[in-house]
Amino acid sequence: xxxxxxxxxxxxxxxxxxxxxxxxxxxxxxxxxxxxxxxREFQRRFAGCGVNKILTIExxxxxxxxxxxxxxxCPVVFAKKSQTKNIAGEVYTTKVExxxxxxxxxxxxxxxFLGPEDCVLIxxxxxxxxxxxxxxxxxxxxxxxxxxxxxVVIEKAFQPGGxxxxxxxxxxxxxxxxKSMSEENGVKFAD
Amino acid sequence: xxxxxxxxxxxxxxxxxxxxxxxxxxxxxxxxxxxxxxxREFQRRFAGCGVNKILTIExxxxxxxxxxxxxxxCPVVFAKKSQTKNIAGEVYTTKVExxxxxxxxxxxxxxxFLGPEDCVLIxxxxxxxxxxxxxxxxxxxxxxxxxxxxxVVIEKAFQPGGxxxxxxxxxxxxxxxxKSMSEENGVKFAD
Numbered sequence: 001x002x003x004x005x006x007x008x009x010x011x012x013x014x015x016x017x018x019x020x021x022x023x024x025x026x027x028x029x030x031x032x033x034x035x036x037x038x039x040r041e042f043q044r045r046f047a048g049c050g051v052n053k054i055l056t057i058e059x060x061x062x063x064x065x066x067x068x069x070x071x072x073x074c075p076v077v078f079a080k081k082s083q084t085k086n087i088a089g090e091v092y093t094t095k096v097e098x099x100x101x102x103x104x105x106x107x108x109x110x111x112x113f114l115g116p117e118d119c120v121l122i123x124x125x126x127x128x129x130x131x132x133x134x135x136x137x138x139x140x141x142x143x144x145x146x147x148x149x150x151x152v153v154i155e156k157a158f159q160p161g162g163x164x165x166x167x168x169x170x171x172x173x174x175x176x177x178x179k180s181m182s183e184e185n186g187v188k189f190a191d
Numbered sequence: 192x193x194x195x196x197x198x199x200x201x202x203x204x205x206x207x208x209x210x211x212x213x214x215x216x217x218x219x220x221x222x223x224x225x226x227x228x229x230x231r232e233f234q235r236r237f238a239g240c241g242v243n244k245i246l247t248i249e250x251x252x253x254x255x256x257x258x259x260x261x262x263x264x265c266p267v268v269f270a271k272k273s274q275t276k277n278i279a280g281e282v283y284t285t286k287v288e289x290x291x292x293x294x295x296x297x298x299x300x301x302x303x304f305l306g307p308e309d310c311v312l313i314x315x316x317x318x319x320x321x322x323x324x325x326x327x328x329x330x331x332x333x334x335x336x337x338x339x340x341x342x343v344v345i346e347k348a349f350q351p352g353g354x355x356x357x358x359x360x361x362x363x364x365x366x367x368x369x370k371s372m373s374e375e376n377g378v379k380f381a382d
Contacts, residue, residue: 029304030253030267032260058250062221063267066254069223076221076254082292101273113220 001041001175004153005189007034014181018156026153027060027125035067038175042123042151043071045173049148050119053077055140057096057107057132061124064153068123077113079139081105092142096135099128109139116144127152127174130161137170149173157190192232192366195344196380198225205372209347217344218251218316226258229366233314233342234262236364240339241310244268246331248287248298248323252315255344259314268304270330272296283333287326290319300330307335318343318365321352328361340364348381
């Protein structure tokens with residue numbers, strides 16, 4: 001997605017060799033007009049797959065999921081990172097290791113909102129090691145829902161998550177695939 | 192907002208005398224079409240105030256903020272609940288006590304995304320004790336931005352946050368004000 005790559009080149013900043021900061025438009029401040037275009041692109045790529053639910057994980061996936069759900073005209077479900085008093089009853093549960101935060105989260109989805117009648121598109125901001133995506137796929141499999149695939153905004157293609165998850169047979173669409181990056185030379189995209 | 196009150200009557204469930212579960216359409220599964228209407232209503236109420244930024248707090252405010260920002264054609268900034276490795280540099284910081292989670296969070300916003308040039312509308316899903324709203328107002332005040340006011344989807348008007356914050360001179364617009372609720376009699380709205 002050329003518009004997104006341009007924006008990453010313009011406003012993204014690289015720290016070290018593996019941190020790409022896009023917090024001015026994607027995951028702290030949010031450019032909603034850009035997210036609308038991202039949502040339309042996911043809809044174009046997964047058109048005809050029967051998607052009736054968008055699944056993501058809090059927090060930075062939620063905006064992307066909502067704007068994508070507008071294009072699909074379907075609801076969002078976001079997986080929650082820890083059990084709260086407000087979630088009663090039965091939940092699907094899995095564990096996700098966050099490399100950013102250096103900890104493991106319990107991640108849950110209420111069984112009321114995901115089941116065999118659903119066809120799910122997972123969306124998230126980043127795909128690197130694939131830990132969050134693994135967890136979300138696990139929740140979909142537990143629910144018996146059909147998995148249409150996963151749409152990620154930015155894939156760090158030099159990290160193993162994307163290849164590993166595609167090798168499992170999951171369709172993964174990344175709108176910008178970063179081949180390499182460095183503070184000196186910025187971001188290089190895969191074709 | 193009548194559409195919202197109808198939805199709360201239809202799909203909300205009351206636990207005890209103070210928990211209103213709206214997780215089937217607002218803060219776990221999200222009805223994006225309803226959020227579009229909520230966003231339009233906030234825009235109608237705060238039209239002409241010069242709002243150029245929507246501020247919320249992760250996680251359940253983010254969807255509401257994004258759909259509201261569409262109506263205002265402006266960016267969202269969401270305050271983050273704990274410092275992550277990905278946020279470098281200077282931040283505004285405050286503390287927020289979560290009654291749902293029984294703990295106190297450090298809440299931060301990067302100084303790059305809020306400043307004296309901004310006119311901010313705060314949005315959130317619930318207003319009860321007002322702890323989250325206090326924290327967000329504190330962040331706006333630290334930044335020197337103008338505060339247009341706060342838009343909350345559901346106010347528990349029998350808890351003290353709304354009255355207290357209005358008494359400080361902050362304009363608070365709630366789309367559904369719950370006067371009382373119980374498992375036996377459901378939800379009663381204030382006029």
